[in-house]
Amino acid sequence: MISKELVETYQQDGVACLRDVISKKWLALASEGINQNLKNPGRFFRDHTPAGSSSRYVFEYWTWPQTPQFEQVIMNSPVGEIAGTLMRANHVHMVMDNWFMREAGARNGAPWHHDEPYFDFEGTLCIVWIPLERAPVEDGLTFIRGSHRWGQLYVAPEFSENVPFNCEGSAYQTVPDIDAHPEDYEFLSWDVDVGDCLVFDFRTLHCVTNKQKSAQETQRRVTFRFGADDTVFSPRGKWTEETSAYLMEFGQKPESPIDCKLMPKVWGRTLTWR
Numbered sequence: 069m070i071s072k073e074l075v076e077t078y079q080q081d082g083v084a085c086l087r088d089v090i091s092k093k094w095l096a097l098a099s100e101g102i103n104q105n106l107k108n109p110g111r112f113f114r115d116h117t118p119a120g121s122s123s124r125y126v127f128e129y130w131t132w133p134q135t136p137q138f139e140q141v142i143m144n145s146p147v148g149e150i151a152g153t154l155m156r157a158n159h160v161h162m163v164m165d166n167w168f169m170r171e172a173g174a175r176n177g178a179p180w181h182h183d184e185p186y187f188d189f190e191g192t193l194c195i196v197w198i199p200l201e202r203a204p205v206e207d208g209l210t211f212i213r214g215s216h217r218w219g220q221l222y223v224a225p226e227f228s229e230n231v232p233f234n235c236e237g238s239a240y241q242t243v244p245d246i247d248a249h250p251e252d253y254e255f256l257s258w259d260v261d262v263g264d265c266l267v268f269d270f271r272t273l274h275c276v277t278n279k280q281k282s283a284q285e286t287q288r289r290v291t292f293r294f295g296a297d298d299t300v301f302s303p304r305g306k307w308t309e310e311t312s313a314y315l316m317e318f319g320q321k322p323e324s325p326i327d328c329k330l331m332p333k334v335w336g337r338t339l340t341w342r
């Protein structure tokens with residue numbers, strides 16, 4: 069299903085677009101899962117709607133233990149295999165499910181960021197991003213080609229007002245003002261259809277393309293984060309305290325490979341003996 073060329077593109081660019089790989093059955097389950105979570109939001113529901121806006125920008129993560137629809141997608145759909153193949157992993161562990169909903173008229177969207185500083189993981193990780201409605205470039209994501217290989221971590225901006233979290237330590241720089249100097253970067257973006265997905269590295273810088281304009285249509289997307297063979301849980305600091313504690317409640321040991329009830333192995337390469 070995934071060509072060697074596409075794997076190489078993913079490795080070099082830090083992002084790849086896969087066409088027609090997620091069947092309607094999985095999309096319908098994800099849609100049901102979001103509806104269930106909206107009716108009964110869980111501990112990690114977050115509302116990033118700015119004050120005064122009537123159109124919401126909301127998301128929720130780590131819903132799958134309470135949402136059987138997401139559990140089915142994670143365990144039985146090809147998402148784990150897609151992630152493992154592109155990361156050239158021998159096995160992958162589920163790290164996190166996270167859906168986003170940006171209602172028509174919403175005036176904000178994900179600012180420039182990469183995912184790694186928000187969480188406590190090091191090593192090789194990726195995100196499989198699946199739109200439930202067609203996402204034309206304007207409503208989809210834009211990436212900076214190759215930015216996962218810059219060897220730099222950026223402080224995590226908070227989604228509603230683009231205010232940075234207090235990421236302590238010299239490892240973190242402020243995200244550069246990318247929009248003010250577009251000539252310095254090479255951007256990648258796609259019209260993503262229902263059934264397609266984008267897969268990107270945990271360190272690839274990206275944002276919602278039209279983050280400063282109102283969304284034309286309500287857009288829902290589900291994302292799944294996966295870790296490869298070398299992914300380690302390493303608590304980062306005060307700003308990730310809540311999620312670190314949550315993972316440890318599930319039995320995850322600090323400074324150890326990811327492996328606990330919340331982050332099970334979901335895919336492995338079949339070894340063939342010669």
Ligand SMILES: O=C(O)CCC(=O)C(=O)O
Nearest residue numbers: 168178183195276289291
């Ligand atoms: O789809 C979105 O609205 C934002 C997704 C995103 O930025 C992420 O998964 O890191």
